[in-house]
Amino acid sequence: MAAVAVKVMALRASLDPVDLTRKEFRLRIEGGRLYLSEHGLALLLPPGLPLTLQRITPGMLHFQARAAGFNVALQVRPSVTAAGRLRLPITGLMGFVAPILLGVMKEKLAGKPGLHLTPANEIELDLAEIVAYVSQVELPPLKAARAGDGIAELEF
Numbered sequence: 001m002a003a004v005a006v007k008v009m010a011l012r013a014s015l016d017p018v019d020l021t022r023k024e025f026r027l028r029i030e031g032g033r034l035y036l037s038e039h040g041l042a043l044l045l046p047p048g049l050p051l052t053l054q055r056i057t058p059g060m061l062h063f064q065a066r067a068a069g070f071n072v073a074l075q076v077r078p079s080v081t082a083a084g085r086l087r088l089p090i091t092g093l094m095g096f097v098a099p100i101l102l103g104v105m106k107e108k109l110a111g112k113p114g115l116h117l118t119p120a121n122e123i124e125l126d127l128a129e130i131v132a133y134v135s136q137v138e139l140p141p142l143k144a145a146r147a148g149d150g151i152a153e154l155e156f
Contacts, residue, residue: 005040009033028138034154041152046112056147061088076123078152084141085116086125086154127154 011032019026036044041061042053050066054073061076076088114129128139144155 004035005037005043007035009035024136026136026138029140029156031140031143031156033156036152036154038150046115056150056152058149059147061147061152078145078147080142080145081124084126084128084143086127086142086145088123088125089120090122 009032012030013032014028014030016026016028038053038056041056045051045053052064054062054064056062059077061078063074063076065072065074075091077091079087079089081087113133114126116124116126118124127142131137131139140156142154142156144153146153146155
């Protein structure tokens, strides 16, 4: 799948016929799996965020972060919260640069729909909220998030 940025599998979705008669398009995703290559995931990073995806390995996303003139390697182990948010706990930060990087990230994330930075240095993404903000698509809560060799998988 190296050449494919995004792959959708086992998609279950519906359209409300009443919405269609009113010429309103609202797609309700009921379930499925989304596979993102390293290239596909890199395309989804918000502009201006001081992060560059380096690679995806089993269980881990590897990023390069820039803060106060420093480049810092960090690793993120994706998981899912009970509420269906994508949790991205940050590990591997070099000690004294961590507060600077997290301060920059808080500024960049503040007020953006579906993006949350927790007190435990974890980024949580409410994908349903983000997608609803930019489209007429409703996502269910996330069920699972996995990182493989060069691939990130999201299951709804």
